[in-house]
Amino acid sequence: MAKFSGRAWKFGDDIDTDQIYPGKYLPLTDKAEMAKHAMEGVEGSEKFLKGVKKGDILVALKNFGSGSSREHAAIAIKGAGIDVVIAKSFARIFYRNCINTALPVLELPEADEIEEGDVLEVDVENGDVFNKTKNKRYKAKPVSGLEMEIMKAGGLIPYLKLKGGNV
Amino acid sequence: MGATIIEKILARASGKKKVSAGDRVWANVDLATMRDFGGPNVVQEYKNAFGNKKVWDGSKVAITFDLHLPPKEEKHAQNQQACRKFAKEMGAKLFDVNSGVGQHILYEHGLVHPWDVIIGTDSHMNLLGVFGAFATGVGSTDVAATFAYGKLWYKVPETHKYIVNGKLQKYTSAKDVILHILKNVKTDGAIYKAIEFEGSTIDKMNLAGRITLASMITEISGKIGFIAPSKEIMDEIDRRTGKKNEPISADKDANYEKVIEFDVDKLEPQIACPHSPDNVKAVREVAGRPVDQVFIGSCTNGRYDDMEAAAKLLKGKTVAPGVRLIIVPSTMEVAKKVVENGLHKIFLDAGAVVPNPSCALCTIGHPGVLAPGEVMVSTSNRNFPGKIGKGGEIYLSSPEVAAATAIKGKITDPRDV
Numbered sequence: 001m002a003k004f005s006g007r008a009w010k011f012g013d014d015i016d017t018d019q020i021y022p023g024k025y026l027p028l029t030d031k032a033e034m035a036k037h038a039m040e041g042v043e044g045s046e047k048f049l050k051g052v053k054k055g056d057i058l059v060a061l062k063n064f065g066s067g068s069s070r071e072h073a074a075i076a077i078k079g080a081g082i083d084v085v086i087a088k089s090f091a092r093i094f095y096r097n098c099i100n101t102a103l104p105v106l107e108l109p110e111a112d113e114i115e116e117g118d119v120l121e122v123d124v125e126n127g128d129v130f131n132k133t134k135n136k137r138y139k140a141k142p143v144s145g146l147e148m149e150i151m152k153a154g155g156l157i158p159y160l161k162l163k164g165g166n167v
Numbered sequence: 168m169g170a171t172i173i174e175k176i177l178a179r180a181s182g183k184k185k186v187s188a189g190d191r192v193w194a195n196v197d198l199a200t201m202r203d204f205g206g207p208n209v210v211q212e213y214k215n216a217f218g219n220k221k222v223w224d225g226s227k228v229a230i231t232f233d234l235h236l237p238p239k240e241e242k243h244a245q246n247q248q249a250c251r252k253f254a255k256e257m258g259a260k261l262f263d264v265n266s267g268v269g270q271h272i273l274y275e276h277g278l279v280h281p282w283d284v285i286i287g288t289d290s291h292m293n294l295l296g297v298f299g300a301f302a303t304g305v306g307s308t309d310v311a312a313t314f315a316y317g318k319l320w321y322k323v324p325e326t327h328k329y330i331v332n333g334k335l336q337k338y339t340s341a342k343d344v345i346l347h348i349l350k351n352v353k354t355d356g357a358i359y360k361a362i363e364f365e366g367s368t369i370d371k372m373n374l375a376g377r378i379t380l381a382s383m384i385t386e387i388s389g390k391i392g393f394i395a396p397s398k399e400i401m402d403e404i405d406r407r408t409g410k411k412n413e414p415i416s417a418d419k420d421a422n423y424e425k426v427i428e429f430d431v432d433k434l435e436p437q438i439a440c441p442h443s444p445d446n447v448k449a450v451r452e453v454a455g456r457p458v459d460q461v462f463i464g465s466c467t468n469g470r471y472d473d474m475e476a477a478a479k480l481l482k483g484k485t486v487a488p489g490v491r492l493i494i495v496p497s498t499m500e501v502a503k504k505v506v507e508n509g510l511h512k513i514f515l516d517a518g519a520v521v522p523n524p525s526c527a528l529c530t531i532g533h534p535g536v537l538a539p540g541e542v543m544v545s546t547s548n549r550n551f552p553g554k555i556g557k558g559g560e561i562y563l564s565s566p567e568v569a570a571a572t573a574i575k576g577k578i579t580d581p582r583d584v
Contacts, residue, residue: 014354014443016551023531023554027235027242029207041553063355066388067551069290071208071306091388092359093290097306146191146320156312156320157216165316167193 004083010116011060016067035079054081065094078103100156108140169418171326172393173361176301180284188325197283199313203232205288207246208307210253223317225258231269236525267498267524277408281415294382296393299415324361324390325424331366333432338581341376342565345383346437350447357389364394375472382467386444439563442552450580459541460491461573462528468546469497473566478510480570486518487576495527544572
């Protein structure tokens with residue numbers, strides 16, 4: 001999988017799916033429409049919604065994506081332009097939805113050392129994270145094995161198609 | 168080394184003799200479900216990827232409408248229309264606007280068996296662990312992929328055992344137990360773990376209580392919460408499914424990553440304060456806080472026993488002036504029993520609003536949204552910021568605490584009514 005480089009947008013602990021993608025937009029089925037509401041439920045997210053650019057990196061702390069099973073959360077973040085999500089830890093359904101939709105995720109215990117606006121270089125496959133702004137290197141826990149194969153294929157459905165359903 | 172419940176289910180479902188925590192497996196899915204939330208996204212994704220190809224097995228697909236019943240907005244109506252059309256094309260079961268909360272409907276209609284692997288677009292699917300089924304909430308891609316291939320990937324979770332002992336005091340119920348567990352374990356305390364409950368408190372807990380307990384495994388970030396079905400619960404499953412089912416339990420020498428013991432003998436009524444389900448205090452610590460609305464219902468506390476617990480307190484009483492009390496039975500079966508046994512009249516006499524069964528005030532799409540600064544006590548399972556209206560504050564409690572609070576107009580320990 002490609003290496004990524006981009007500016008960090010920083011979020012806190014326990015950002016749940018209602019903050020990532022407020023429930024009132026759940027009836028939406030258009031992915032471009034969903035992307036307009038990424039992180040909208042987070043206090044002060046106006047700056048993110050206005051400023052996020054393709055290639056940016058989202059950094060959060062513990063238990064990112066807790067709560068609902070809504071895949072909208074992963075779809076909206078990816079659609080907003082985010083290439084990689086780094087967090088101290090992820091909630092399980094969100095993490096799974098990211099793999100299934102091929103949105104790269106990395107678990108980084110030192111995520112709190114990254115500040116908003118820092119420029120990061122990320123190798124999703126081996127877990128190398130380089131904070132160019134602070135000149136600091138980290139080793140994140142990368143997605144591995146089957147999950148990485150699914151991500152590399154472009155998500156769960158492309159993976160299964162590739163395998164002809166023989167898994 | 169023996170196997171935990173999750174290891175047994177995933178071994179059988181993936182055609183392996185044995186699997187262990189950490190293994191990746193492809194498991195055959197016994198039931199794939201979606202709702203009017205997530206469902207339309209699944210239909211779209213499935214159609215984009217597979218066109219008009221039939222699903223792998225229409226008899227293993229169920230669609231449960233449980234949010235916008237009946238729809239009040241055009242988009243909701245269109246979403247349900249897309250699901251209905253899909254159900255017809257694929258020969259899937261459809262539970263329409265007169266049904267209720269999805270997981271409860273699946274169980275009531277005999278679609279849930281021990282050993283089953285079940286998925287659905289609902290993060291509280293895992294409450295079906297009380298029937299010995301491995302049920303999980305998943306995103307739309309998982310459901311669409313399963314519709315095509317009938318199997319899904321899993322990382323076999325480690326298992327934690329929660330031993331709960333003690334006799335629950337009057338006005339203390341399963342909700343207080345799980346809130347007490349949340350207070351100790353925290354919302355990230357069991358990320359991707361399977362939980363197995365046992366102990367004297369669990370042995371005595373009825374089905375409704377077990378559902379309450381297992382439903383909130385989601386809030387400690389667990390994958391599934393199992394309670395090995397008792398003889399009574401196996402009989403109930405057999406009755407619902409119309410056949411004899413095979414029980415399930417863990418092996419005596421199964422491997423647990425962690426064992427935690429909880430003593431609930433002297434547990435007082437508990438309440439989760441804004442804005443996290445683990446911000447739990449004794450009700451008496453926050454008693455007196457004025458409330459604007461009370462909601463009794465949801466997949467966590469919408470069973471008949473929950474309705475009965477509320478009715479016992481509400482009988483002959485009225486809701487405090489200025490407080491809205493909304494009571495929503497989880498399914499039509501529960502609602503009918505509420506009417507037949509006179510609970511409905513008790514609720515109406517008390518001044519409650521009793522809409523038709525649905526997930527109700529677990530999402531913002533249902534009537535009963537909060538205005539900024541308003542406070543709600545809810546028997547639901549989440550109190551995240553903005554969940555039922557921006558600026559609203561949500562406290563989570565048992566039906567007993569919720570009913571007592573509605574009567575007094577302020578957060579109230581039911582022992583003080």
